[in-house]
Amino acid sequence: MKDRRKVRAGLAAAVALCAVAAAPGTSLADGAAGARAYETRGTRIDGAEGEPGAPSLAAGRTYVDSIGPGEKRYYGVTLDTKSAAYVSAVAAPRPGAEVASYRDGVKVTLESPDGAICGTASPKVETSGVAYPLADYASRQTDSGPASCHQAGRYAVTVERQDGSPDPERWPVELRLMVEPPVKGGATGAAPEGSSSTPPPEPPEGTAWPRSGGRGFTDAPTLGTGVWSDEITPGETHFYRVPVDWGQRLSAVAEMSADGKDQSTRLLDRALSMHAYNPARGLAKRGTPAAQDGESPRTQVTTAPVAYGNRYANTGSTVRAMSFSGGYFLAVTLNPPQVAPHLNTSVPVVLRVRVAGAARGGPSYDKDPVESGFGLTAADRRAAKRHPDAAADDDRMEGPGSGIADSKAALRVVGYAGIGTGTALVLGLGVWTYAARRRASSQRYGPPSGW
Incomplete structure (x- = not known):
C-alpha cells in the first residue's frame, strides 16, 4: 500500500511539473521534430x-x-x-x-x-x-x-x-x-459467407510486454496474441508483423494510457492511427477511433478471416486483401497535429493484439509458398500464440528476471491534466522514473534514508 501511495504521489508531482511546463511562455513540442523516418x-x-x-x-x-x-x-x-x-x-x-x-x-x-x-x-x-x-x-x-x-x-x-x-x-x-504460386486444381471458390461481418473479438488483457516497432516493413518485429508496449515519437510510424493462418483473423487495438476521469480525450481521438497490411503489403484495413469521452485515446482494426476465395469477394478490397496466410503487418502512427501542442517527447503506446479463430488447412500450392513470401513457418505459428512469458497468467505483474515489473509499467503510463479552460495532454515520465528507481532501490538494498 505504501508503494502504491508513493507511485500516486509521483503521478501527482508529474502532473504538477507538467502543468508548469505547459504554462504560457513555455516551449512545447515542435511538430514531428525528432521523429524517425x-x-x-x-x-x-x-x-x-x-x-x-x-x-x-x-x-x-x-x-x-x-x-x-x-x-x-x-x-x-x-x-x-x-x-x-x-x-x-x-x-x-x-x-x-x-x-x-x-x-x-x-x-x-x-x-x-x-x-x-x-x-x-x-x-x-x-x-x-x-x-x-x-x-x-x-x-x-x-x-x-x-x-x-x-x-x-x-x-x-x-x-x-x-x-x-x-x-x-x-x-x-x-x-x-x-508472385504467388498457382494452386493445384485451380481456383478454390468464392469468398466465405459472412467473412466481412463477424463482430470483432475482445482485445486481450494483462501485462504489457515491451517490444520496439520497426521503421518499415522489412525490420518489423513479430508479435503474437498478447499485450505489447512501445514508445512512439509524434510523427513516427512503427511497424509490427503478426502471423495469421488460414481461417484466422487479425484484431488489434492501439491505445494511449489516460486518466479515466479526464473528459478531454475527444480532442485526442485521432492522436493514433493504425493500418493493417497483408503479406504482400496490400492495405487490409484502416483503423477507426474507438474511445469514448473519458477513455484512453485508441484506434482499432479487425480483419476478415483469411481465405483463398476472398480474392473473388464483391464486398470490397478489405476482404479481398485477406486472401493468403502469412505475416500481416500493423503500422501505428502518432499524429503530430493532435499531440504536438502537448508533448515534447516519445509517448507510451499499448498494442493489444489477438489472432482469433482456429487455423485451418489451406489450398495446395504447386510450390512452397513460404519461398515466395506467403504462408507460415513453424516459428511463425509458435509466435502467433500468446507470448510464452505471458501465457501462464494474464494477471501476473512480474516479468522473468525483473522483480519490478510494476515499476517498469509505471514508466509507460501517460498522465493527463487540465490546464486553464481547455484540457491538454501532458507527459511526466521524469518523476515516474525517479519514483520507480527509488522503489527498485528499496527492493534490492532496503529503504534509503528519508524515504
Whole structure:
C-alpha cells in the first residue's frame, strides 16, 4: 500500500511539473521534430519516364527509388500464365511534412503487355498535416480481369505521385514484386459467407510486454496474441508483423494510457492511427477511433478471416486483401497535429493484439509458398500464440528476471491534466522514473534514508 501511495504521489508531482511546463511562455513540442523516418531497404533503382528502357523488378526482391510531385515512374515485370502477382509501392513522406488529406498520395498500376489495366491502387493521406508511409499494391489474378492479363510476358508497372502537393520534397519509394504460386486444381471458390461481418473479438488483457516497432516493413518485429508496449515519437510510424493462418483473423487495438476521469480525450481521438497490411503489403484495413469521452485515446482494426476465395469477394478490397496466410503487418502512427501542442517527447503506446479463430488447412500450392513470401513457418505459428512469458497468467505483474515489473509499467503510463479552460495532454515520465528507481532501490538494498 505504501508503494502504491508513493507511485500516486509521483503521478501527482508529474502532473504538477507538467502543468508548469505547459504554462504560457513555455516551449512545447515542435511538430514531428525528432521523429524517425521510414527506413527504406533494398536495391537502388531508377524508374524510367516511359516504358522504353524501364528497369525490371525481380520477384522476391525489394527496390528503392524516389518520386517528386507530378512524376510518373515506369518499371517492368515478367509474369507467367499461372501465378498471381502483386506489385507493391510504399511511398514515405518525411515525418512532419506538409501534406493535404485525400490530395497527397501515389497511384500504382499494373498493365498487361497490350496495355490493359490488370490492377491499380491509390493510397492517399487521410488527415491533413499527418505524413506517414502510404502502401498498397496492384495485383494480377490469372482467372479474373481482362483476358490479356492472363497471358505471359512483360507487364508495365507505373508509380505516379499526385501533382500540386504542398510538400515539394521527393518521397522515397519502396517497390516489391511478389508472385504467388498457382494452386493445384485451380481456383478454390468464392469468398466465405459472412467473412466481412463477424463482430470483432475482445482485445486481450494483462501485462504489457515491451517490444520496439520497426521503421518499415522489412525490420518489423513479430508479435503474437498478447499485450505489447512501445514508445512512439509524434510523427513516427512503427511497424509490427503478426502471423495469421488460414481461417484466422487479425484484431488489434492501439491505445494511449489516460486518466479515466479526464473528459478531454475527444480532442485526442485521432492522436493514433493504425493500418493493417497483408503479406504482400496490400492495405487490409484502416483503423477507426474507438474511445469514448473519458477513455484512453485508441484506434482499432479487425480483419476478415483469411481465405483463398476472398480474392473473388464483391464486398470490397478489405476482404479481398485477406486472401493468403502469412505475416500481416500493423503500422501505428502518432499524429503530430493532435499531440504536438502537448508533448515534447516519445509517448507510451499499448498494442493489444489477438489472432482469433482456429487455423485451418489451406489450398495446395504447386510450390512452397513460404519461398515466395506467403504462408507460415513453424516459428511463425509458435509466435502467433500468446507470448510464452505471458501465457501462464494474464494477471501476473512480474516479468522473468525483473522483480519490478510494476515499476517498469509505471514508466509507460501517460498522465493527463487540465490546464486553464481547455484540457491538454501532458507527459511526466521524469518523476515516474525517479519514483520507480527509488522503489527498485528499496527492493534490492532496503529503504534509503528519508524515504
